[in-house]
Amino acid sequence: MDIKSYVLEKAAKAKSAARVVGKMNAEAKNLALLKMADVLETSKDNLIQENKKDLEAGRQAGLSTSILDRLELNEPRIRQMALGLREIAALPDPVGEILKVRQRPNGMSVGRMRVPLGVIGFIFESRPNVTADSAALCLKAGNAVILKGGSEAINSNKAIIALLKEAAESQGFPADAIGFIDTTDRQAVMDLLKLDDYIDVIIPRGGEGLIRAVTENSKIPVLRHYKGVCHVYVDAKANLDMAENICFNAKTQRPGTCNAMESMLVDQSVAAQFLPKILKRFADAGVTVKGCDKTMKLDASVKPVETDDYHKEYLDMVVNCRVVSGIEEAMEHIAEFGSLHTETIVTESYANAMRFLREVDASAVMVNVSTRFNDGFEFGLGAEIGISTTKLHARGPMGLEELTSTKFIVLGQGQIRV
Amino acid sequence: MDIKSYVLEKAAKAKSAARVVGKMNAEAKNLALLKMADVLETSKDNLIQENKKDLEAGRQAGLSTSILDRLELNEPRIRQMALGLREIAALPDPVGEILKVRQRPNGMSVGRMRVPLGVIGFIFESRPNVTADSAALCLKAGNAVILKGGSEAINSNKAIIALLKEAAESQGFPADAIGFIDTTDRQAVMDLLKLDDYIDVIIPRGGEGLIRAVTENSKIPVLRHYKGVCHVYVDAKANLDMAENICFNAKTQRPGTCNAMESMLVDQSVAAQFLPKILKRFADAGVTVKGCDKTMKLDASVKPVETDDYHKEYLDMVVNCRVVSGIEEAMEHIAEFGSLHTETIVTESYANAMRFLREVDASAVMVNVSTRFNDGFEFGLGAEIGISTTKLHARGPMGLEELTSTKFIVLGQGQIRV
Numbered sequence: 106m107d108i109k110s111y112v113l114e115k116a117a118k119a120k121s122a123a124r125v126v127g128k129m130n131a132e133a134k135n136l137a138l139l140k141m142a143d144v145l146e147t148s149k150d151n152l153i154q155e156n157k158k159d160l161e162a163g164r165q166a167g168l169s170t171s172i173l174d175r176l177e178l179n180e181p182r183i184r185q186m187a188l189g190l191r192e193i194a195a196l197p198d199p200v201g202e203i204l205k206v207r208q209r210p211n212g213m214s215v216g217r218m219r220v221p222l223g224v225i226g227f228i229f230e231s232r233p234n235v236t237a238d239s240a241a242l243c244l245k246a247g248n249a250v251i252l253k254g255g256s257e258a259i260n261s262n263k264a265i266i267a268l269l270k271e272a273a274e275s276q277g278f279p280a281d282a283i284g285f286i287d288t289t290d291r292q293a294v295m296d297l298l299k300l301d302d303y304i305d306v307i308i309p310r311g312g313e314g315l316i317r318a319v320t321e322n323s324k325i326p327v328l329r330h331y332k333g334v335c336h337v338y339v340d341a342k343a344n345l346d347m348a349e350n351i352c353f354n355a356k357t358q359r360p361g362t363c364n365a366m367e368s369m370l371v372d373q374s375v376a377a378q379f380l381p382k383i384l385k386r387f388a389d390a391g392v393t394v395k396g397c398d399k400t401m402k403l404d405a406s407v408k409p410v411e412t413d414d415y416h417k418e419y420l421d422m423v424v425n426c427r428v429v430s431g432i433e434e435a436m437e438h439i440a441e442f443g444s445l446h447t448e449t450i451v452t453e454s455y456a457n458a459m460r461f462l463r464e465v466d467a468s469a470v471m472v473n474v475s476t477r478f479n480d481g482f483e484f485g486l487g488a489e490i491g492i493s494t495t496k497l498h499a500r501g502p503m504g505l506e507e508l509t510s511t512k513f514i515v516l517g518q519g520q521i522r523v
Numbered sequence: 524m525d526i527k528s529y530v531l532e533k534a535a536k537a538k539s540a541a542r543v544v545g546k547m548n549a550e551a552k553n554l555a556l557l558k559m560a561d562v563l564e565t566s567k568d569n570l571i572q573e574n575k576k577d578l579e580a581g582r583q584a585g586l587s588t589s590i591l592d593r594l595e596l597n598e599p600r601i602r603q604m605a606l607g608l609r610e611i612a613a614l615p616d617p618v619g620e621i622l623k624v625r626q627r628p629n630g631m632s633v634g635r636m637r638v639p640l641g642v643i644g645f646i647f648e649s650r651p652n653v654t655a656d657s658a659a660l661c662l663k664a665g666n667a668v669i670l671k672g673g674s675e676a677i678n679s680n681k682a683i684i685a686l687l688k689e690a691a692e693s694q695g696f697p698a699d700a701i702g703f704i705d706t707t708d709r710q711a712v713m714d715l716l717k718l719d720d721y722i723d724v725i726i727p728r729g730g731e732g733l734i735r736a737v738t739e740n741s742k743i744p745v746l747r748h749y750k751g752v753c754h755v756y757v758d759a760k761a762n763l764d765m766a767e768n769i770c771f772n773a774k775t776q777r778p779g780t781c782n783a784m785e786s787m788l789v790d791q792s793v794a795a796q797f798l799p800k801i802l803k804r805f806a807d808a809g810v811t812v813k814g815c816d817k818t819m820k821l822d823a824s825v826k827p828v829e830t831d832d833y834h835k836e837y838l839d840m841v842v843n844c845r846v847v848s849g850i851e852e853a854m855e856h857i858a859e860f861g862s863l864h865t866e867t868i869v870t871e872s873y874a875n876a877m878r879f880l881r882e883v884d885a886s887a888v889m890v891n892v893s894t895r896f897n898d899g900f901e902f903g904l905g906a907e908i909g910i911s912t913t914k915l916h917a918r919g920p921m922g923l924e925e926l927t928s929t930k931f932i933v934l935g936q937g938q939i940r941v
Binding site for chain 1: 627765888889902
């Protein structure tokens with residue numbers, strides 16, 4: 106079969122499976138998720154063996170140590186995957202929730218009912234632990250899912266998905282509720298992205314290159330973020346000890362994540378007091394600082410920042426530092442260079458906090474906390490399938506609810522329109 | 524200037540205007556809407572005169588009487604437009620609403636704030652009264668809007684929009700908050716649909732041909748419905764008098780609307796009792812009935828229905844009638860032929876009502892009411908800019924809330940991640 110027909114068949118099967126999954130009750134879905142967790146753990150030796158093939162191929166292809174690390178499956182990571190599935194099983198089922206029911210003047214009640222989206226296409230790179238989590242979230246929200254992983258993890262993904270499918274089927278799920286595009290041919294993704302009659306939404310997760318390629322070629326709506334260029338603005342009225350802790354945490358606690366701080370903006374009135382301390386702390390921790398002229402005047406070790414640097418998602422122990430004239434210039438900087446992901450102000454000023462909250466455009470706008478909190482678990486959504494910076498449908502971390510839609514429901518007693 | 528540059532300039536200007544509109548408070552927006560209402564009324568003679576040019580051109584181009592009727596502006600219709608604007612001014616401002624704020628275990632509060640979408644592209648046909656309503660809804664929700672009307676209404680739209688812009692500017696709105704693509708060149712729409720860096724969402728309103736062309740050519744997300752093929756299913760346990768009133772109302776109260784009934788599905792156990800009465804009532808009202816074999820056996824005047832008819836949106840005094848074996852076959856019929864718009868069951872059975880509500884996929888699923896209620900006013904949303912059958916972002920009638928997005932907000936006291 107050619108790639109195009111292969112992908113079409115997967116999509117068509119997923120669409121019929123979705124109608125069945127959408128009607129399954131929470132207990133059946135949860136039992137399947139728990140079963141998946143069990144089989145991942147009992148099959149750990151097989152998973153590790155299949156993963157070794159990918160690691161070996163990756164080493165031969167010259168993948169970086171950090172990519173190989175992300176790719177690796179070991180016993181603790183498999184236990185973590187299983188734990189993730191059990192946590193999703195414990196979350197409340199979003200499907201069938203009835204919202205905002207109001208009685209209209211004519212006596213009929215109008216409300217909304219939460220329903221599955223249908224078929225979700227999930228396209229991802231590298232980390233095989235994402236596979237189980239994402240499939241579980243999609244199924245729990247009543248959807249069918251089609252997974253397409255990166256070629257570097259093909260053997261690991263194949264093994265994980267075979268186990269997930271087996272577990273799901275044993276608990277009454279249709280065989281095609283979890284679809285897997287079992288090829289490393291890049292054409293498969295391009296073909297998949299055209300199937301808007303079968304797939305309701307595409308969620309890509311990976312590097313900016315993947316996300317842009319998916320977005321540009323998709324006829325199906327895409328929920329995504331391209332990158333996380335996140336800022337902390339230290340206001341004139343900031344508690345400077347708090348600001349120091351937040352900036353340090355936002356940059357160093359896990360610099361390789363999309364919600365890490367990439368640029369620090371500091372009000373000029375506190376720069377001389379604030380910067381020497383935080384810059385020393387950064388230096389001690391091995392963070393390279395690129396700064397504006399005013400920053401460089403305060404610290405000779407600071408390298409000059411280029412305008413282009415302000416657009417960069419370093420994902421590394423590097424940070425830009427810019428002294429600004431106040432909240433106005435800080436917000437202008439964010440509007441120009443931010444990626445609509447996560448923006449924080451540190452301030453004790455009520456007026457500035459409210460203004461920043463209202464005017465800054467991003468998936469999450471924060472006062473006096475680290476940018477690192479923009480995350481489904483931290484926000485209390487349970488697990489997340491990714492973070493969206495799109496404005497339609499879902500913005501910020503996407504959990505179970507974001508994998509659903511609603512429909513209006515009307516409960517009447519014979520009303521007609523006059 | 525060529526079309527492409529012209530459209531690009533409009534879009535870029537709308538994007539900067541959107542940042543200003545998004546910050547305007549409710550009072551300023553409402554005053555502008557009230558001013559718009561006033562100037563439409565005081566300029567009615569000018570509007571009617573400009574509209575006459577379109578009517579004359581339409582007559583010469585051989586437009587149908589019904590299209591010419593929709594196109595016509597007269598004094599009562601202008602008063603109605605002004606009333607519509609005043610009603611939108613009276614609705615609560617959705618922007619800045621804060622939702623679902625919960626305190627997390629670490630003491631920070633996480634919630635969502637409602638924010639404007641940004642720039643809305645509204646592409647519509649025929650009825651010039653839609654122009655004012657849509658512009659007002661977009662502005663009130665804090666957005667800039669770019670309007671592109673049909674060529675048959677170009678003079679009317681130009682005149683209306685000039686007045687709306689003048690009124691908006693006089694109340695402090697930026698000049699580009701309301702953009703108008705002042706050309707009948709079809710290329711303008713194609714160019715507009717590519718500008719995903721400037722326009723956040725496209726809402727088309729008109730015939731199926733327009734909607735499909737927009738959807739197929741857009742790089743920007745589109746909220747829309749193609750057509751309304753709506754059903755009423757008369758269940759075995761229906762109150763047959765109620766069913767008769769609902770079916771008659773759903774078909775005849777305004778047959779040219781998308782939420783009118785196009786096919787009636789009747790449980791076989793009540794067909795012999797129910798059909799003769801409703802078919803007579805249809806016949807008396809001048810409704811042509813196309814029916815399945817069983818329907819034809821009960822009434823010799825019924826014409827045979829073809830499978831293809833079940834896909835049709837008649838928008839006319841024509842209805843399909845099919846006798847089904849029960850709720851299962853009714854739901855299968857709806858899944859196959861429905862357009863995901865509006866579906867009603869008439870039943871006294873609690874189990875069948877709940878099953879229909881849960882399992883039928885449509886923007887509105889109803890029990891014991893006429894399909895004609897699927898409408899923003901009737902549902903209590905205030906005005907609507909259209910009805911969406913898409914699953915992402917907005918489903919069903921789209922009012923002010925559907926013209927907004929949300930962002931997460933976090934209120935902390937210095938929390939960092941550990």
